Amino acid sequence: MPLVNKKKVYDLNKIAKEIKLPGAFILGAGAGPFQTLGFNSEFVPVIQTESEHNPPVNNSYFAYINPADGGCLLEKYSKKHHDFGCALLANLFASKGQCGKVIEVKAKRRTGQLNFVTCMRQALGTHYGNKPVGMGGTFIVQKGKVKAHIMPTEFSSCPLNSDEEVNKWLHFYEMKAPLVCLPVFVSRDPGLDLRLEHTHFFSHHGEGGHYHCDTTPDTVEYFGYFSPAEFLYRIDQPKETHSFGRD
Numbered sequence: 001m002p003l004v005n006k007k008k009v010y011d012l013n014k015i016a017k018e019i020k021l022p023g024a025f026i027l028g029a030g031a032g033p034f035q036t037l038g039f040n041s042e043f044v045p046v047i048q049t050e051s052e053h054n055p056p057v058n059n060s061y062f063a064y065i066n067p068a069d070g071g072c073l074l075e076k077y078s079k080k081h082h083d084f085g086c087a088l089l090a091n092l093f094a095s096k097g098q099c100g101k102v103i104e105v106k107a108k109r110r111t112g113q114l115n116f117v118t119c120m121r122q123a124l125g126t127h128y129g130n131k132p133v134g135m136g137g138t139f140i141v142q143k144g145k146v147k148a149h150i151m152p153t154e155f156s157s158c159p160l161n162s163d164e165e166v167n168k169w170l171h172f173y174e175m176k177a178p179l180v181c182l183p184v185f186v187s188r189d190p191g192l193d194l195r196l197e198h199t200h201f202f203s204h205h206g207e208g209g210h211y212h213c214d215t216t217p218d219t220v221e222y223f224g225y226f227s228p229a230e231f232l233y234r235i236d237q238p239k240e241t242h243s244f245g246r247d
């Protein structure tokens with residue numbers, strides 16, 4: 001921002017090594033690898049990165065806009081993509097991918113304005129105060145619908161300088177349950193210029209994208225498992241920054 005920097009491409013296998021967790025299992029939200037796909041998309045990473053003993057496994061999805069009708073297209077990565085990359089930005093949760101204790105959260109009916117992830121993030125903030133607590137995991141929107149966006153397949157040729165301009169560029173959709181969501185969130189920013197929450201999702205009915213909030217407060221149901229983070233890594237922090245486009 002405000003214009004795309006196409007030099008900013010990343011390899012999740014390298015990221016796993018940089019955070020000293022080769023073989024990491026990675027979930028989260030980012031921008032799809034235009035450098036190999038040939039177009040911009042929403043990246044829904046589900047990746048086991050390479051390790052000494054195991055080859056990498058990519059079960060990610062990417063959601064993009066159907067040029068024919070402006071609808072959503074959701075594709076699963078396949079061997080033809082040969083790629084463990086993403087572009088521009090990503091919020092990732094990396095773990096060893098092993099069994100262990102997790103936090104189970106169930107919620108139904110929304111009574112306020114905040115989305116599910118913001119509620120959990122603010123609850124952590126209220127409890128832990130100045131101490132930043134990061135979490136990642138998976139939740140399912142079991143019932144109801146959500147507001148989502150997908151970035152256009154073409155980058156904006158004119159600079160995007162405000163939330164309003166970003167929102168005009170994005171395409172918004174209402175998508176229906178069941179949706180599998182991959183949230184990454186931090187209760188507060190310890191001075192690293194973070195985006196505090198980022199959730200992408202996929203489904204088995206062809207819908208996927210970036211989660212904003214549900215649109216059906218009376219009927220929505222959420223069910224998820226979460227794990228707290230031990231470390232927070234900020235990779236390639238931009239020198240020039242801005243505060244828009246972060247919801």
Ligand SMILES: [Zn+2]
Nearest residue numbers: 029030200210
């Ligand atoms: Zn996103």
